[in-house]
Amino acid sequence: MIPVILALGAVIVGGGLLAAFWEDILGFLKKAIRKVQQVVEGVLYGSKVLIRKLSDGFKEISRHYSKLGDVWQETTVTRTVPASQVPEDIRKRAERCDELDITDELEMELQSA
Amino acid sequence: MPINRNHELSTPAALPQASSRQPKVIQWQVVTPKHILEDLILASETYNQLLDVISYFQNRDLLFRQWGLAERFASQAGLAVNLYGPPGTGKTLAAHAIISALEMSMICVDYAEIESKYVGETSKNLSALFKTAQEQGAAIFFDEADALLSKRVTNMTSATDVSVNQTRSVLLNLLNNYQGVIIFATNFVQNFDAAFLRRIKYHVHFQLPDVELREKLWQMYIPWQMPCHVDFAQLAAKYDNISGSDIASAVFTAAVQAARFQDRLIPQSRFEQAIGNIIQVKKANADSEITVRKRFLTEEQAKAEFKLLAKEEIEK
Structure with a gap:
């Protein structure tokens, strides 16, 4: 899981197609977190990011975990992207499973701004 | 001021007529298809699927009567085709081209035309459409078909919900019995109700061009x-x-x-x-096409979903 503070404060360093993909994912995650902060009450702890193959393109899924009192809530924010925006390696792995969890990989790419 | 007891407005004849609340009767227009197969630039796989679709309808007598498929596949004389894929990939052109290859005329249907604000009228409009198409020997083309074929409402809470399901049920019935050609086109096949997917014989996928x-x-x-x-x-x-x-x-x-x-x-x-x-x-x-969904979790589900939680929160 990527803590909220890390996600909002991070950048992706480096160039190339792969870095562009992670940058785009990070941008989506930041937007999603801000959206979730508007719609949920309670403390937002962290997020996961997954990719799912569709018949046409891929779905990027971010899941955000918050707690108000004793009640946990999961808020899911999704968007659809074309296949050309997903690097080949990730595309192939996503095609072999229902949902590919890329949270840990994204967290490794994050560096503090 | 003197009061005129013979004021015009008091006489029934002068009262404004109540506005007509009769739903409009749709006049379906039968047109000639505007495109032919040679106009299409498509992936070979997609193009071949269209040829299969055309062959199916052209060879019904051979398939069902001469080769005996009618014994195994009852009620298969009609042809329902779904063309799906991203916008701008040639689905509407292909619909025209298929119908042109079959040497038929067509009725192009926009869901906005069929949908009526009066409960139950949408179903009547659909029935009238199929009747007209049958009488005229015309194919029916539903563009933006996801508006019509989307998933039925499972938790009905209003007359509108009931009406939506009624419309879907009527359409399912019409699809079952119709012996002509129906073509659907959509950008959102994932919204289709599964019952419609089963009744549509061919699903042809249109992709962005390479x-x-x-x-x-x-x-x-x-x-x-x-x-x-x-x-x-x-x-x-x-x-x-x-x-x-x-x-x-x-x-x-x-x-x-x-x-x-x-x-x-x-x-x-x-x-x-x-x-x-x-x-x-x-x-x-694309960035603005973001959907949001919420659900509540138990403590166990939350723990299972992610490992890194503040320890004091987990152990509380």
Whole structure:
């Protein structure tokens, strides 16, 4: 899981197609977190990011975990992207499973701004 | 002021008539298809599927009577086809081309025409449509079909919900019994109710064109009369993830700009700028297509979903 503070404060360093993909994912995650902060009450702890193959393109899924009192809530924010925006390696792995969890990989790419 | 007890407004004849609340009767227009198969630039797999669709209807007698498939496959004389894929990939053109190949006329249906604000009228409009198509021997083409074929309401809480389900049920019944040709086109097949998916014989997937098809599309949409200096292969290679419709729009935009600047020879940069703008707009639009869904979790589910929680929260 990527803590909220890390996600909002991070950048992706480096160039190339792969870095562009992670940058785009990070941008989506930041937007999603801000959206979730508007719609949920309670403390937002962290997020996961997954990719799912569709018949046409891929779905990027971010899941955000918050707690108000004793009640946990999961808020899911999704968007659809074309296949050309997903690097080949990730595309192939996503095609072999229902949902590919890329949270840990994204967290490794994050560096503090 | 004297009171006129014979005031006109008090006489029933002078009262304004109550406005008519009768739902409108739709007059379905039968038209000739506008495109033929030769107009299509599609991936070979998609094109071959269209040929299969045409062959199915053209060879019904051979298949069901001569070869005896009617014994195994009852009620198969009708043809329902679903063309699905991203916008601008040729689905509407293909629908016209299929119907043209079958040498039929067609009725093009927009869901906005069929839908009525009066509960129950949408179903009547649908029944009338199928009746007209049958009488005229016309194929029916539903564009933006997801509006009509989307998932039924499971938790009905209003008359509108009941009406939606009633419409879907009527359409399922019509599909079951109809012996003619029906073509659906949609950008959102994932919204289809499963019952409709089962009743549709062919699902043909339309994809965004690859580099080879993009090159053909650029060549097709730039008329030979237009004086330009363009490397089609380079254009096709440089700009991907675009549809035929995007290319057509870019050509038109570039042409208009070239006319404004009175270009004697339209440079490639005009087309590049036009398609670049279209790509930018699509990207901005994609970013805005974000959906949000919430659900509550138990403590165990929350723990299972992620490991890194503040320890004090887990152990509370």
